[in-house]
Amino acid sequence: xxxxxxxxxxxxxxxxxxxxxxxxxxxxxxxxxxxxxxxxxxxxxxxxxxxxxxxxxxxxxxxxxxxxxxxxxxxxxxxxxxxxxxxxxxxxxxxxxxxxxxxxxxxxxxxxxxxxxxxxxxxxxxxxxxxxxxxxxxxxxxxxxxxxxxxxxxxxxxxxxxxxxxxxxxxxxxxxxxxxxxxxxxxxxxxxxxxxxxxxxxxxxxxxxxxxxxxxxxxxxxxxxxxxxxxxxxxxxxxxxxxxx
Ligand SMILES: Nc1nc2c(ncn2[C@@H]2O[C@H](COP(=O)(O)OP(=O)(O)OP(=O)(O)O)[C@@H](O)[C@H]2O)c(=O)[nH]1
Ligand SMILES: [Mg+2]
Numbered sequence: 001x002x003x004x005x006x007x008x009x010x011x012x013x014x015x016x017x018x019x020x021x022x023x024x025x026x027x028x029x030x031x032x033x034x035x036x037x038x039x040x041x042x043x044x045x046x047x048x049x050x051x052x053x054x055x056x057x058x059x060x061x062x063x064x065x066x067x068x069x070x071x072x073x074x075x076x077x078x079x080x081x082x083x084x085x086x087x088x089x090x091x092x093x094x095x096x097x098x099x100x101x102x103x104x105x106x107x108x109x110x111x112x113x114x115x116x117x118x119x120x121x122x123x124x125x126x127x128x129x130x131x132x133x134x135x136x137x138x139x140x141x142x143x144x145x146x147x148x149x150x151x152x153x154x155x156x157x158x159x160x161x162x163x164x165x166x167x168x169x170x171x172x173x174x175x176x177x178x179x180x181x182x183x184x185x186x187x188x189x190x191x192x193x194x195x196x197x198x199x200x201x202x203x204x205x206x207x208x209x210x211x212x213x214x215x216x217x218x219x220x221x222x223x224x225x226x227x228x229x230x231x232x233x234x235x236x237x238x239x240x241x242x243x244x245x
Contacts, residue, residue, distance in 0.1 A: 003029070003084045003085070004033070005087075006087045007088055007089070008037075009090045010038055022092070022096040025096070028099060028103070033055075034079060035076075036073070036076040037061055038068075062075060067170075068172060069155075069174050070172055070176040070179070071171075074168055082161065084106060084159075085161050086157070089155050091202070091203055093197055095196065095198060098195050099158075102158035113163060113184075114157060114159070114193060115157045115191070116156035116193060116194075120193075121194060126197075132207065142223050143219075153175065153178065159180070
């Protein structure tokens with residue numbers, strides 16, 4: 001099975017080189033790293049193009065942020081021939097050395113989706129302020145009855161390409177894993193493996209307390225609607241980016 005690593009980017013110029021280098025240092029036999037950029041203006045695209053001349057790196061450029069982060073991931077999946085995908089952030093929050101642990105259960109045909117989970121034993125989010133921990137855990141916990149997993153807002157996961165394209169075609173914003181699990185729950189084999197989430201060291205953080213609270217309120221409303229009123233579509237869930245928190 002060939003593996004492609006899909007990395008959505010928005011203003012990540014300072015992180016591109018380190019990310020490519022750390023992925024290469026894992027020694028894993030991946031086919032390509034596919035960066036999907038939504039209009040960065042800080043030189044991200046130029047850097048990726050330059051690396052693409054000598055390394056296994058490709059750039060997918062999108063002009064409008066159609067369906068945000070989820071739309072970018074689907075566009076990356078559609079653009080590659082690899083049958084196995086790893087999705088990760090560009091800012092090194094998701095440790096490349098743990099890619100192998102995500103791929104293993106799929107390669108052994110024991111899972112179709114493997115989540116890099118912050119909320120199973122061995123997972124952690126060191127350095128997060130208390131408010132971020134509380135909001136993130138509460139939001140994940142709330143989704144648990146629908147997903148059966150501890151970290152349904154993760155952005156670091158491995159998945160069979162056919163499953164992603166079957167179950168995530170209409171996903172919006174940051175909640176691609178959540179939607180894949182809810183839509184695919186009857187057939188999809190899902191595993192969680194622990195990861196230690198690293199805080200972004202370079203580039204600008206987009207997370208603030210106000211943003212997190214705003215997101216948590218929308219998320220709560222949408223999950224309750226889904227749980228109690230059986231909303232016909234999980235697409236009714238909040239579309240905001242606020243990736244994985
Ligand atoms: N293509 C694309 N990438 C995005 C979009 N929004 C965020 N990203 C990328 O998705 C990943 C996760 O976003 P982050 O900004 O790191 O979100 P976060 O981890 O919640 O917050 P901080 O790391 O604190 O900024 C990063 O690689 C971003 O560059 C988007 O609309 N389109
Ligand atoms: Mg981040």
